[in-house]
Amino acid sequence: METETVPLAPALARAVRRLTDAGVASPRFDAEELAAFVLGVPRSRLLLVDGLERTQLTRFDDLVADRASRIPLQHLTGLAGFRHLELAVGPGVFVPRPETELLAGWAIERARAVAAPVVVDLCSGSGAITLAVANECPDATVYGVERETMALAWARRNADARAAAGDRPVTLVQGDATAPDVLAELDGGVDVVVTNPPYVPDRSTVSPEVADHDPPAALWGGPDGLDVVRGLLVRAAALLRPGGWLGIEHADVQGESLPALVRRHPAFEDVTDHRDLADRPRFTTARRRKVAAGETDQPRIES
Structure with missing residues (x-):
């Protein structure tokens, strides 16, 4: 049986609206970064993704809620890009x-x-x-x-x-x-x-x-x-x-x-x-x- 998927585009649109309403400075970037994190792909490859599995959508929505509460994006993904490096960061x-x-x-x-x-x-x-x-x-x-x-x-x-x-x-x-x-x-x-x-x-x-x-x-x-x-x-x-x-x-x-x-x-x-x-x-x-x-x-x- 095929795993049910939910289209990515509307999920991203909802996330962007939520982050915008919360005052996040870069709502689209952050929403795409969180989606890429959940999917395990680079953000540049999101256009090649058809959708999110239900469990992935739940995780994505939870992360968007955390970001809307103004937890830093890097604390949610555990990583911060710096020049050619990816660094582990957190509290x-x-x-x-x-x-x-x-x-x-x-x-x-x-x-x-x-x-x-x-x-x-x-x-x-x-x-x-x-x-x-x-x-x-x-x-x-x-x-x-x-x-x-x-x-x-x-x-x-x-x-x-x-x-x-x-x-x-x-x-x-x-x-x-x-x-x-x-x-x-x-x-x-x-x-x-x-x-x-x-x-x-x-x-x-x-x-x-x-x-x-x-x-x-x-x-x-x-x-x-x-x-x-x-x-x-x-x-x-x-x-x-x-x-x-x-x-x-x-x-x-x-x-x-x-x-x-x-x-x-x-x-x-x-x-x-x-x-x-x-x-x-x-x-x-x-x-x-x-x-x-x-x-x-x-x-x-x-x-």
Whole structure:
């Protein structure tokens, strides 16, 4: 006896309407991703699918209901795409965003310009940037630093999966990325430091997916969003070799304040801000300068 199927198109249309009514930002994309997840096919192959079996339709409807309640799409599928990788994500870890791929790409370009580069990803989270660098720059030695236990567990899971797939293993360290003893053995020898730190200003309005499901430690950065960054600048200055590069993601409202903060630190020069594909300020880069005899390398105290 043939298994009864339900046409996919009307099921998708209902899901899109439900997600639209719930305020989901990308209702059609999310509905198609959930359908593809249930069917076990890439989203690009949905046009070749005739329909859903009854059990699949029930599962699809349940997932759409969860998404309408603003559970992140990536928590429902358990995966987040990042550059050429699929990363396992879920409760307790920040879901990597597409805009962070630009910062990762910049770090990869800088690393490729150096023979056998050493790269450090501070505030590694799921390991997205750490593992993207290892995947696309196979001669790099890559370290990731993450303080939160649950996030580090996700990063280690992803690192194990990438190592099994043939990528060069990375070193993941649990610790406060601003602490002077974290990776102190690398001080003065790192080619690229990259970070996607907590930078959301306190009391900012964020979506339910972020407010209710991203870990607070990965989001909030103090009144101006730059509290963690201030400590990271000191740590990055110690880690980097003269001429090494620093890249820091920031909020679109920090396109002037974060570069200005980096410029005030005497260890950095060639400070540049970069925009994302939506033409919003997204990340700042700088080069570690050499310290001449008699000069100080300590940041000036802000009034």
